Amino acid sequence: MNFKKQFKEGLLTKNPVTVQLLGMCSTLAITTSLFNGIGMGLAVTIILICSNVLISALRNFIPSQIRIAAYITIIAGFVTVVDLFLQAYIPALAESLGVFIPLIVVNCIVLGRAEAFASKNSVLASAVDGLCQGIGYTVALVITCVIRELLGSGTFGGGLLNGGEGIRIIPAQFPAMQMVMPVGGFLVLGFVIAASQWLMKYLEMKSKKKEAAK
C-alpha cells in the first residue's frame, strides 16, 4: 500500500472531479459558497470512507451478480445516516445543501470507488482511498466555490465567515450574477479542469527534466 501515491492520485492525477469527471451534478449545483463546498466535501468524504470500508470488508461475501444493488443499499444507508445527523445537529448546512445530501446516493464517485477500488482491495487501503478521493473532491469543490463566489457574489467565505454574509471583496453592484448560475458553474469547472491538466503536465515535465539531469 502506498499512501503517498494514493494521495497524489486522489488530489491530482486521478482527481474524481477534474480527471474522472464524476459527481458533476453536485459539483456544478452547490459550488456557490465556501460553506457549501466544505460541507458537501466533508459529507461525501465521510460517506466515501464508510462505504469503502464496509464494501471492502464484505467484498468476498457479496456475489458479483448482485453487487451493484448491494453497494447502492449500503451507500444509501450511510447517506441517510449522514442526512439525519446533519438535520438534527447542523440544520444550517442541511438546509443550505438541501436535496444534494440525499442525492449523494447516486453520486458516481461513491459507487465508482466501490466498484473500481473497494471491491478489489483490503479494508485499510480502501479507507485510505476513500479519504484521498474525498479530499480530492473537496479541494476541487472548494476551488470552484471560491472562484464562483468571488466572481458571482463578490464575497469570500459565504455562509461561514462574517456572520454568514462572507467577507465582501468586490462591491455589491459589480459581481456577475451569472457566475453563481449554472452557466458560471460550467465555465469555472472547465477552467479548473484545464488548470489541473496544466499542473499535471508541468509536474511531469519537471520530473522528466530531473531524471535527464541525473
Added chain:
Amino acid sequence: MKTESTVKYVLRLALTLLLITAVVAVALAAVNSVTAPKIALLNAQKTQEAIEAVLPGGGEEVAFTDDTGLVATVYQGNAGYAVKVTPTGFNGTVEMMVGIDPSGNVLGISVISQSETAGLGAVSAASTSAGEAFRGQFAGMSGSVSVTKDGGAVDAITGATITSRAVCAGVNAALSCVANMG
C-alpha cells in the same frame, strides 16, 4: 458454482441481498430513533420562531377555510394572524409563514423550509441582506401580490423568478384565507 442448482443459486443471491437490506434497515431505524425527536424539536422551534417573526406576541392555532389548497395552519394572536402556507417552488414545497394584521395588510413573511437552488432560490430563506430585502418588501402589501415581471410590485430574486412567484402565491393564499375569516 457449476454444482449449485438454479434454485440454490437464486436463493443465495436473494438471501444475501435480503440480509444486507435488513441490516441497513435496522441500522437506519436505530439512527432515526436518536435523531427523530431532535429534528422534530428543531422543526417545532422553527415554526414557533417563524410565527413570532411575523406576528408580534405569537398566536394560537385556529380553524380556517381555504380555497387555494396552500394553507396548512392558521395561528391567531392579538396582532392578527400568522398563516403557514406551502406553495410549490422550483424544486419542491416552500414552507413559509405569513403574518397578516386584522385589516388585511401583510406584517411580514418568513421561510421555514425550502429546497430551492443554493445561491438563487435559497436566497428567499437566507438570513443575508439580499434575503431580508426580498422578504421585507412584502410588509404592508395587501389584496394580491405578484412579481414585477407579472405586473406586480415585488422585486423577484435575481435568477429565481419561479421561487419568487411561489412566495407570492403563498402570500396571496394567506391573504385570501384571512379575508375569508373576516
